[in-house]
Amino acid sequence: MKIFCIGRNYADHAKELKNDLPEEPMIFMKPSTALVIDGKPFYHPAFSEKIHHELEIVLKISKNGKHISPEFASGYYEEVGLGIDFTARDLQEKLKGKGHPWELAKAFDQSAILGDFIPKTETDLSGIEIKLLKNGEVQQQGNSRDMIFDFDTLIVYISKFFTLQKGDLIYTGTPPGVSKVEIGDALEGFLGERKLLHCEVK
């Protein structure tokens, strides 16, 4: 399985990191060894002093496809969920400065927290509210209607380059409010009123 992630898909998040808005989706990937499932904790790695949480809506791909056309894109996922794209922001800034790839900052072990999924029919896909609580306080809040590239556009775009396979995941980008995590923090992710994700930082 493959994990795709979208960078800078909410204008207000791109602004908070002083990045330009993308004209096409910005895609990167994580390996399957990045995944943390079943509510297991995140063990803060020693190589970074600035790990940021990025709460994101995650699509679970439900069938194989390549060169998917826009009218069929919504048929390639049946469930939506929440994940955290952990990012070593200090490393990312260094790599970006040198024009190097981002993998060390984005694709390391445990960098993809995955919460629970719900059937897409149980939510209004045109406006999914999400929020992340850090130690009980709202830290990130967003709505999928503010995404620069919507779910179907992302599926069409990714499938031009990669065969999408059943079980692949797409982390669709983070709204504003990213912040540094410390050992001892508790992170909770909500989709609407439903808590789909819980992650302790150890």
Ligand code: ZN
């Ligand atoms: Zn992200």
